[in-house]
Amino acid sequence: MSGVAAASPSKTGEISGTASGGDSAHALKASTTIVVAGASGDLAKKKTFPALFGLYNNGFLPSDIRIIGYARTKMDPEEYHKRVTQYIKAPIPAMKKKLEEFLERCSYVSGQYDKDDGFEELEKELKKCEETYEDKKAPKNRVFYMALPPSVFTVVAANFKKHNYSEGGINRIIVEKPFGKDLESSREMQVDLKKEWKEEEIFRIDHYLGKEMVKNLLVLRFANVMLDASFNKNLISNVQITFKEPFGTEGRGGYFDEFGIIRDVMQNHLLQVLSILTMERPVSFSSEDIRDEKVKVLRYIPEIKFEDVLLGQYTASGDKPGYLDDETVPKGSICPTFASCVLHINSPRWEGVPFILKAGKALNEQKTEIRIQYKDVTQGIFKEITRNELVIRVQPGEAVYLKMNSKAPGLAMRTVPTEMDLTYKRRFSDLKIPEAYEALILDALNGDHSNFVRDDELDIAWKIFTPILHYIDEKKPRPHSYAYGSRGPEELEKFVQDKGGFVRSSANYTWPSTSVL
Ligand SMILES: NC(=O)C1=CN([C@@H]2O[C@H](COP(=O)(O)OP(=O)(O)OC[C@H]3O[C@@H](n4cnc5c(N)ncnc54)[C@H](OP(=O)(O)O)[C@@H]3O)[C@@H](O)[C@H]2O)C=CC1
Numbered sequence: 001m002s003g004v005a006a007a008s009p010s011k012t013g014e015i016s017g018t019a020s021g022g023d024s025a026h027a028l029k030a031s032t033t034i035v036v037a038g039a040s041g042d043l044a045k046k047k048t049f050p051a052l053f054g055l056y057n058n059g060f061l062p063s064d065i066r067i068i069g070y071a072r073t074k075m076d077p078e079e080y081h082k083r084v085t086q087y088i089k090a091p092i093p094a095m096k097k098k099l100e101e102f103l104e105r106c107s108y109v110s111g112q113y114d115k116d117d118g119f120e121e122l123e124k125e126l127k128k129c130e131e132t133y134e135d136k137k138a139p140k141n142r143v144f145y146m147a148l149p150p151s152v153f154t155v156v157a158a159n160f161k162k163h164n165y166s167e168g169g170i171n172r173i174i175v176e177k178p179f180g181k182d183l184e185s186s187r188e189m190q191v192d193l194k195k196e197w198k199e200e201e202i203f204r205i206d207h208y209l210g211k212e213m214v215k216n217l218l219v220l221r222f223a224n225v226m227l228d229a230s231f232n233k234n235l236i237s238n239v240q241i242t243f244k245e246p247f248g249t250e251g252r253g254g255y256f257d258e259f260g261i262i263r264d265v266m267q268n269h270l271l272q273v274l275s276i277l278t279m280e281r282p283v284s285f286s287s288e289d290i291r292d293e294k295v296k297v298l299r300y301i302p303e304i305k306f307e308d309v310l311l312g313q314y315t316a317s318g319d320k321p322g323y324l325d326d327e328t329v330p331k332g333s334i335c336p337t338f339a340s341c342v343l344h345i346n347s348p349r350w351e352g353v354p355f356i357l358k359a360g361k362a363l364n365e366q367k368t369e370i371r372i373q374y375k376d377v378t379q380g381i382f383k384e385i386t387r388n389e390l391v392i393r394v395q396p397g398e399a400v401y402l403k404m405n406s407k408a409p410g411l412a413m414r415t416v417p418t419e420m421d422l423t424y425k426r427r428f429s430d431l432k433i434p435e436a437y438e439a440l441i442l443d444a445l446n447g448d449h450s451n452f453v454r455d456d457e458l459d460i461a462w463k464i465f466t467p468i469l470h471y472i473d474e475k476k477p478r479p480h481s482y483a484y485g486s487r488g489p490e491e492l493e494k495f496v497q498d499k500g501g502f503v504r505s506s507a508n509y510t511w512p513s514t515s516v517l
């Protein structure tokens, strides 16, 4: 995990007021065990273990780290190791060796989430791990990572506290989104968590806050006067924030069906992106000042109404199964796997600008991007000139590009659409962008809360989405169908246009080379 090096002769600049990276007195450097609850699941195999290995491989984990998985599924060590390494890439011999070493530090305990005996077994395994620490006398630190559906968060958190809390050492608990299912359950969850855990021990992860391009939003906006000056209702027609995945829920129906795409992605990841994109300039870049501004802009957003939402569910296509074909999904489920919704920010800066969020599974590509569509150029002297668009590609292939018009080189006076391009891979040599989970787990080990979610942020985010979620839960509107691998429901284009967004015709972004002949 090296930082991004700017190509010579550019210099990197300091950002004043940023969090120091945690209080070094509370950074966990040794004598630490991480417990991953839900270690049999999708998040654990796709994100948590690859990130833990990434940190281990680069020497960022505490020196004598041990990692214990906990879940109900019974697995022998071989099966467990196979499961948690599925997504770990170790292409060179040195990494393969490191991976073997890493696995020697990983063990597994199977147990229920609501019964004492599993946690008692876990405690025995914790003690066993702690006997291997280099410093036998040092206080024992424990980090509990909840890679679990929220329905079991609080019971597991309470059991960890009751059976596995380290007396004398530092304890931390990392909680995954979605934090609850609606405003009421989120508040209950916060109250329950806080009964057992102190606020400074709780780290609420929204991993989009660890993504490089999401972190860059603050710099792009507030370190570039011309961009910041154009971010307002006078120049911007609409903003579209899109999350697309080319795979379905595949085996995650147990979790997903209870939550749906709005709770899974939109109410948290996309709303976090929206709030950072649209907030006013913070007093400083400290975590509290930034989070104050995020809360302020979210408070300008009224509740979403059903007419402002389009829902979809994917169906089978070719050899790809439909959502309902997944055996972990209840028969006849109307759970949305796709949603688009329009939000408004009734602030002096943004009043009247539609923010169109789109999120879907089993679509035609993987992509998360922010597309800021400016107003049309006054035609007058031009004919059919295209509008400006600023596109911020969060993933894959981090990029920022501005679509603009230029004179086509040559004797004739013609315009040609062009782009100013900051594609990271081309601009930054030796590019190694840390995975969001690597960055956030390291922050949690360092005791740095900057990129974690504050409880008042949660409250306001749920206030915006709870009415529409309750409407969907109670009235059970049937989602529109879309084929696995398509661009989403056919109704999407009209929906976006009706809500004030321009629909773009081109497909993937590739750096253009324009023939002017
Ligand atoms: N998957 C991802 O890419 C991401 C997931 N997340 C969040 O991580 C959390 C876990 O997600 P994910 O790993 O995908 O979910 P899974 O459905 O894979 O659940 C994780 C584990 O929890 C147990 N489990 C599943 N359903 C239930 C249930 N109804 N009651 C009790 N235990 C259950 C299972 O373990 P066992 O049966 O062995 O006990 C399962 O292996 C969620 O909060 C999700 O929002 C966040 C970011 C990314």
Ligand SMILES: O=C1O[C@H](COP(=O)(O)O)[C@@H](O)[C@H](O)[C@H]1O
Pocket: 207, 245, 264, 265, 368
């Ligand atoms: O939180 C979640 O995020 C993932 C997508 O994360 P990304 O970093 O790959 O964009 C999503 O697949 C999952 O359903 C959701 O729970």
